[in-house]
Amino acid sequence: MFKLKIFSDELNALDEERFCRLFPELGKAVPELFRSMSVASQSLSNVDFFGNPQGVRRDNGFEQAVSSVLGACISDHVIELKAPVLIHLNTLRMIVLKWDQLTEQESALNYFGYIFYRFHKYGKALVSEKLKYLGDVEVKNESSMAHYFLPHEERHWYTSQLGVGDKGSSDFFLYEDAEKVSLPQPGYVIHFKKSQQYNLKLPFFVLEEDIELAQAQSSKLVTACPSCAQKCRVSVFDVMQIKCPKCQSTWKQRA
């Protein structure tokens, strides 16, 4: 089983059987979500094929499946109802990535990306509305398992000519795949509208202050080592394999 850097160690360690034992309701609800997303992804590619954006099927059971998964999240104590909706979206994102890690049904992920990145506001409203409805149920022992599904993101973002990348992974997004916003905090809202290559490993939002600006001097680039922060001066290539002279860490970076 491949490991994901953005998972906590305890989440990475779960195989399907242990996942279903720890999170029995999610184990029942998530397969249906994947089924509906698979169908919807298929209908999305048909839309692209016929060039008809109105043609997305809305009767595929996706919204009901989201509702069931959120209900399961409450029963399995993985979300705290009072938390901001963006935290809930991240929990859903981690659940979907985890299920993909266990079952490798990548085709379904496309639709999750389509709804929660490209139509972010709609996705957020959908989750808020479903949780408001489900929240009327009395919840005991809330959120004791939430830590499993919090993104474990240790990122070292940097700017390149075409977009923003992470030194610790190959995750990268094009400037055209994000909207630069100044409120409520300056940063990038990732929507993948240009490439439509939805990478669920990327967060919905990257803070500008967390991104290292490229410092180029003629054909050299100055960049900080993600492990020890040592400033490294390297020759510029399209893709650079960099080794820190101080701590010997290596990473890849695009110009």
Ligand SMILES: [Zn+2]
């Ligand atoms: Zn270093």
